[in-house]
Amino acid sequence: MKRPKHLVFLLIMLIVVLSACKRNPLKVDISDIQSEAEIVPFGELLFNIEEGDTLEAIAKLSNEYPDFFNLFTYRIIRIGGIGDQDFPELMKTFLADTLIQEVKVKTDSVFNNPKKLDKQLVKAFKYFAWHFPDKEIPTIYTYISGFNQSIVTAENLVGISLDKYLGRDCKYYQQLNTTPQYKIQNMHKDRIVPEVAYAWALTEFEDPNSATNLLDHIVQKGKLMYLVDAMLPDTPDSLKIGYSTEQLNWCQMNEVPMWTYLIEHKMLYSNKRMDIVRYVNDAPTTSGFPLESPGRTGVWIGWQIVRQYMKEHPEVTLEELMNNKEYQQILNESEYDPG
Structure with a gap:
């Protein structure tokens, strides 16, 4: 049995209207966006330094990423600057610390596919670039902080403490007893990109x-x-x-x-x-x-x-x-x- 033409027309219009209602106006086409966030695995670079070459290799890392290096040592792990007399020993102690070494192993197991996170971050900032073509895209650094700040931002950079996103059931969060339970609920890897996006929004636009x-x-x-x-x-x-x-x-x-x-x-x-x-x-x-x-x-x-x-x-x-x-x-x- 054939449907009346006016009924077919109404059905088509209904489908069009429903599709329009479901369409997300923020889902823009980013395929032509050339700007791309650089992801620097700072933690890997730091922990891959061999013990005998510590000071020379750290100096090289500092020269390569001076802005973030100082942010990391002064504000995140709080051991001062590379020019300080006791800096080499403090950095050596941080890298050799038993708990930090354990956390490094745990972090590597949780983030066993780092390219997946990188891809998510790059995509998020492509959307940012689409809406704000005149703004710079930050360089993003990942690392282990010893359970310090989850996300840090500064001019044109974002830092992510991967050890703050090891999962709600991570034993270290319970053992340290420094983080309330309601915050631990968000300490998992799926929260990284939303927290980075919000932190960047704060950095760029909060007044x-x-x-x-x-x-x-x-x-x-x-x-x-x-x-x-x-x-x-x-x-x-x-x-x-x-x-x-x-x-x-x-x-x-x-x-x-x-x-x-x-x-x-x-x-x-x-x-x-x-x-x-x-x-x-x-x-x-x-x-x-x-x-x-x-x-x-x-x-x-x-x-x-x-x-x-x-x-x-x-x-x-x-x-x-x-x-x-x-x-x-x-x-x-x-x-x-x-x-």
Whole structure:
């Protein structure tokens, strides 16, 4: 039996509309992007130095990567500079430390296919380059830090402590007893690229002086998360923000009561430091919300506001969004209304 022509037409239009709804506007074509992040396996270069040639080889490494080398020795493992009298001995001690040697073995086993991570990082920064063609792409360094900072950034560089991403069940995190359990939940390799993207967004676009109240802060953080969306258009939201599936579902189910609470308690325009910290800083839960809530729910809400704003204003480029510091205007023009 033949379908009526008008029914066939309606079915085709429905398919087109549904396809348009599912299409991600941030999934742009990066095939022509020539800019590419350089990935430097700094840790491998450092640990491959043979004991007899330590000082000479370290000096060579310092000359090859001077900016990162100083960042690594001063800020990350904190043993000072190569010109310091006790530097050679301190570096030798770091490289020969029994725990560091064990962690090196563990890191090598977790990251047994480093090219996979490299490919993910290169792809993320190709998306960044598509949206910001005039900005430089950073050089990315991987290494073992002795469980110090996970991600560090400086001008045109990013550093990744691979030993901070060995998995939730890594025995060292429990033994050291210096990291709370809610943070350990994100110490796995799938979180590396989202954390790098967010750290780079912070480095390039955060302007704390432009944010005075809670609304300003949550929209500002929402913009940073939207940049993560742009750099990682195929990554699940749970990985982007570092929530479990249950935590993300909780936010989606409770978006209306959270927003209502902030309005009814006149929190949006509070400039009290503790009110701001309560909603945007990392924590096991959000104080004042049910215990099932994750931390940083203000960041999640700001993310939804910015997403809605960009949906309402498809003519706005990502660069224009990131340079817009009129946070109230973004809220107003987003027509955000989770109810």
